[in-house]
Amino acid sequence: MxxxxxxxxxxxxxxxxxxxxxxxxxxxxxxxxxxxxxxxxxxxxxxxxxxxxxxxxxxxxxxxxxxxxxxxxxxxxxxxxxxxxxxxxxxxxxxxxxxxxxxxxxxxxxxxxxxxxxxxxxxxxxxxxxxxSAPPLPALTLQMPDGRPVALGSFRGSPVVVNLWASWCPPCRREMPVLAQAQSDYPNARFLMVNQGEAASVVEDFVRSQGLQFDHLLLDPASDTMRATGARGLPTTLFFAPDGRLVDVHLGELTAARLRDTLQSRLHQTPAPRVP
CATH class of the missing domain: 1.20.1440 (de novo design (two linked rop proteins))
Structure with missing residues (x-):
C-alpha cells in the first residue's frame, strides 16, 4: 500500500x-x-x-x-x-x-x-x-526508445529511483523537472523514467518538447512494472536500495523537498556540489 x-x-x-x-x-x-x-x-x-x-x-x-x-x-x-x-x-x-x-x-x-x-x-x-517484506526491484526487461532491451536487474548495485509516468498525466508532467534536476544533483543514484503504455514517438516528442533529458528513459508498453510493483496509479515513484530492496514508495506528485529528503534519508545520497 x-x-x-x-x-x-x-x-x-x-x-x-x-x-x-x-x-x-x-x-x-x-x-x-x-x-x-x-x-x-x-x-x-x-x-x-x-x-x-x-x-x-x-x-x-x-x-x-x-x-x-x-x-x-x-x-x-x-x-x-x-x-x-x-x-x-x-x-x-x-x-x-x-x-x-x-x-x-x-x-x-x-x-x-x-x-x-x-x-x-x-x-x-x-x-x-x-x-x-516488499518485493525487490522487478526482474523485467524493458525497452529504450530506440528499441534496445534493458534489464532492470542490471541497475542493482546502485540506489535506484523508478518513476512510473505517462505524458497524459498532469502530475507526472509537473514533477518531471524535479526528477531531472535530482538526476543531475545525485549522480550516484540511477533515475529510471519508465513510461507506461505509450509509443516511443509519443514519449520522445514529449520529453523533447519539455526540454528535459534523462539518462534512462524506458518504455513499458504493457505496464508490466505497475503490476510487478503493485502500483495503483500514476505517477508512482519507487526507491530501491543498492541490493534491490524497496525502501520507500510515493504515490502522486513529488515535491523537490520530499524527493531530496527521501534520497538523503532513505538512500543515503549526498548531493553533488552545484556549479555557481
Missing part, C-alpha cells in the same frame, strides 16, 4: 493519529458536563492544529531552498512533509497552557495525546515491516 487517496502513508498516519487523539480525549471527558466536554474537545483540536502546523513549518524550514524555488508546493501536504518531533512538544505546550485554569481537562487531553503518539509509533513499526 502506497497511500490513502492523494496522501502518502506518512501523511495519512499523522492524520489518523490526530483523529484518534481527539476521539480518545472526547471519550475521556464523557463524565463531565456538556460545556466542559465541548471546551476540552476544543482544546484538543486547537493543540492538534498547532502541532500539525508546527510540524509542517519545521519541515518547510528544513528544506527551505527547495520550497522557495516552488512556493506553492508548501501547500502540498500530501507529500508527507512533516516533522512530528517539532510538532509534538508544541501541541503539548499549547494544551497545557490552555488548560491552566481547568486542571480537570489535563488528564483526558494527555490520554488523547498519548493514544495518538502510540498509534503513530505503531504505524511507523508497521510501515518498516511492510517495506522489509
Amino acid at each position: 502506497t497511500g490513502i487517496g492523494p496522501f502518502s502513508l506518512p501523511t495519512a498516519t499523522v492524520a489518523l493519529a490526530a483523529l484518534v487523539a481527539w476521539l480518545v480525549a472526547r471519550f475521556a471527558l464523557r463524565g463531565t458536563d456538556t460545556t466542559a466536554r465541548r471546551a476540552g474537545a476544543s482544546v484538543v483540536l486547537d493543540a492538534l492544529f498547532a502541532g500539525l502546523l508546527t510540524a509542517r513549518l519545521a519541515y518547510v524550514v528544513q528544506w527551505w531552498s527547495e520550497y522557495l524555488a516552488s512556493p506553492l508546493s508548501i501547500l502540498a501536504i500530501g507529500d508527507g512533509g512533516f516533522n512530528p518531533w517539532a510538532g509534538l512538544p508544541v501541541a503539548l505546550a499549547w494544551a497545557l497552557w490552555r488548560t491552566r485554569r481547568y486542571p480537570a481537562h489535563r488528564r483526558p487531553m494527555l490520554c488523547g495525546v498519548a493514544a495518538g503518539v502510540a498509534l503513530w509509533g505503531a504505524a511507523q513499526i508497521g510501515l518498516s515491516a511492510m517495506q522489509r
